[in-house]
Amino acid sequence: MTITLYDFELSGNCYKLRLxxxxxxxxxxxHPVDFFPGREHKADWFLRLNPFGQxxxxxxxxxxxxxxxxxxxxxxxxxxxxxxxxxxxPAVTAEILRWHAVADDIxxxxxxxxxxxxxxxxxxxxxxxxxxxxxxRILDEHLWFGEKAGRDWLCAxxxxxxxxxxxxxxxxxxxxxxxxxxxxxxxxxxxxxxxRIPGFMVMSGIFPAGPAKx
Amino acid sequence: MPKAPDPxxxxxxxxxxxxDELKIGLIETTLLLDRRLAMTRGLDGxxxxxxxxxxxxxxxxxxxxxxxxxxxxxxxGYTWTCLGTPSAELFPIPEFxxxxxxxxxxxSIGIHVSAPRAVENFLDMGHFPYVHTDILGSEPxxxxxxxxVEVSEERDEVLATKCKFMQPRxxxxxxxxxxxxxxxxxxxxxxSVLYKSCPEDESRRDVIGIFLQPMTEETCRAHLLQSxxxxxxxxxxxxRFQQTIFGQDKPILENQYPKKLxxxxxxxxxxxxxxxxxxxxxxxxxxxxxxxVIPQAS
Ligand SMILES: N[C@@H](CCC(=O)N[C@@H](CS)C(=O)NCC(=O)O)C(=O)O
Ligand SMILES: [Fe+2]
Numbered sequence: 001m002t003i004t005l006y007d008f009e010l011s012g013n014c015y016k017l018r019l020x021x022x023x024x025x026x027x028x029x030x031h032p033v034d035f036f037p038g039r040e041h042k043a044d045w046f047l048r049l050n051p052f053g054q055x056x057x058x059x060x061x062x063x064x065x066x067x068x069x070x071x072x073x074x075x076x077x078x079x080x081x082x083x084x085x086x087x088x089x090p091a092v093t094a095e096i097l098r099w100h101a102v103a104d105d106i107x108x109x110x111x112x113x114x115x116x117x118x119x120x121x122x123x124x125x126x127x128x129x130x131x132x133x134x135x136x137r138i139l140d141e142h143l144w145f146g147e148k149a150g151r152d153w154l155c156a157x158x159x160x161x162x163x164x165x166x167x168x169x170x171x172x173x174x175x176x177x178x179x180x181x182x183x184x185x186x187x188x189x190x191x192x193x194x195x196r197i198p199g200f201m202v203m204s205g206i207f208p209a210g211p212a213k214x
Numbered sequence: 215m216p217k218a219p220d221p222x223x224x225x226x227x228x229x230x231x232x233x234d235e236l237k238i239g240l241i242e243t244t245l246l247l248d249r250r251l252a253m254t255r256g257l258d259g260x261x262x263x264x265x266x267x268x269x270x271x272x273x274x275x276x277x278x279x280x281x282x283x284x285x286x287x288x289x290x291g292y293t294w295t296c297l298g299t300p301s302a303e304l305f306p307i308p309e310f311x312x313x314x315x316x317x318x319x320x321x322s323i324g325i326h327v328s329a330p331r332a333v334e335n336f337l338d339m340g341h342f343p344y345v346h347t348d349i350l351g352s353e354p355x356x357x358x359x360x361x362x363v364e365v366s367e368e369r370d371e372v373l374a375t376k377c378k379f380m381q382p383r384x385x386x387x388x389x390x391x392x393x394x395x396x397x398x399x400x401x402x403x404x405x406s407v408l409y410k411s412c413p414e415d416e417s418r419r420d421v422i423g424i425f426l427q428p429m430t431e432e433t434c435r436a437h438l439l440q441s442x443x444x445x446x447x448x449x450x451x452x453x454r455f456q457q458t459i460f461g462q463d464k465p466i467l468e469n470q471y472p473k474k475l476x477x478x479x480x481x482x483x484x485x486x487x488x489x490x491x492x493x494x495x496x497x498x499x500x501x502x503x504x505x506x507v508i509p510q511a512s
Contacts (some may be wrong), residue, residue: 032454033450138432
């Protein structure tokens with residue numbers, strides 16, 4: 001197998017895949033795409049890979065895939081020998097896909113605010129920020145009740161799944177969109193747990209967790 | 215209401231866009247010194263800049279129809295304008311014209327901090343091992359060795375020389391760790407240019423510029439220039455390298471408090487404010503810059 005990730009360093013959606021492949025120890029090559037300022041994801045050659053003109057795209061031999069959530073599921077099903085990152089159990093599968101959809105909503109709000117403030121995209125900043133806060137409030141509550149019930153991750157299993165990977169990047173990058181996480185303590189504790197997963201790697205703009213509190 | 219910028223700042227040339235990234239016949243809006251500007255390029259490719267009224271980003275426009283224009287200068291791949299009476303010249307970067315250099319913009323990135331804070335961070339080598347770990351620095355090589363700083367009277371710029379730092383990956387073209395020598399220039403209150411040893415050719419230096427567009431007193435856009443000696447990397451590769459570094463600086467910069475740069479030498483304990491930062495702050499003070507700074511109490 002030869003995996004190539006069409007990748008932009010500052011993209012949280014691309015980072016999701018780098019992160020999971022690093023955790024799973026899957027070797028891959030990077031094909032850098034000049035998303036900004038070059039807008040290469042709208043170039044003809046790229047549109048032939050993904051007509052939607054969006055990063056990331058992953059090629060595994062001749063198979064071309066797009067959408068970070070779909071690719072996370074693919075990588076886990078194909079390369080995770082532990083079977084933990086995307087378990088077969090129907091109820092857990094549904095739970096994970098539910099959070100993959102939330103991850104898209106986090107992109108549409110937190111990432112949109114970041115693109116508007118940092119990369120001059122013409123998005124509605126205030127609306128994006130409000131939308132992100134609404135999701136973070138629900139996430140924080142879900143994680144807070146989880147902690148009370150002894151659940152550390154977004155889904156029911158006692159270990160992280162691709163749901164955690166999918167939601168993590170644009171939660172962590174929210175401050176670049178002017179969205180503070182100060183009022184979401186359980187959400188912050190979860191980001192620390194994600195950053196302590198063996199094989200965790202950073203992207204530009206996300207720093208490692210501090211030393212664990214004992 | 216934002217206060218009017220000081221006269222020095224008002225009369226400066228300010229960067230507003232990478233010229234090639236302005237689309238011919240389309241409007242892009244931006245903010246400079248609290249004023250909303252509209253920009254486009256004419257059929258001749260030349261940028262046109264004016265005070266925006268009800269123009270929106272992405273509107274169509276015929277550049278010829280814009281009569282009330284602001285002064286424009288193009289230099290180093292960027293478009294510069296002025297809200298007051300500009301001086302004739304922009305600072306020189308002679309290397310930019312060398313035929314074998316790869317010159318490129320690396321994106322214009324908005325940051326929630328004042329322009330002078332961003333300049334000061336650019337001058338500071340102390341953060342390399344902690345913020346740009348395994349690229350521009352690594353522990354235990356954390357010490358910033360003694361270097362020279364002067365204010366060149368003739369060129370009216372801050373100049374730091376003989377700055378040396380051990381770098382795991384000094385540039386895209388680097389294949390091994392090396393001790394890199396830097397020269398930093400601050401030839402403009404909101405712009406800095408650095409020269410660093412080039413991994414590919416010992417006799418030459420890579421040039422990296424950071425040009426800050428002061429949008430408000432507490433926000434700016436960083437326009438990054440690379441002028442490299444690199445015969446193998448693609449523009450995409452070179453941009454990616456620089457953006458990776460800048461993406462690491464961004465959260466650090468945005469966490470600085472206060473967002474304006476305090477010019478009073480007693481205002482901040484000089485852990486970060488090292489020699490070049492002190493010289494830079496003093497130079498801004500002497501010039502009478504008050505925009506984006508907390509001026510020294512007199
Ligand atoms: N649902 C997609 C969203 C991908 C996405 O929004 N990608 C961004 C880059 S991070 C992009 O390419 N945007 C360009 C566009 O939407 O036109 C995923 O998760 O992969
Ligand atoms: Fe830095």
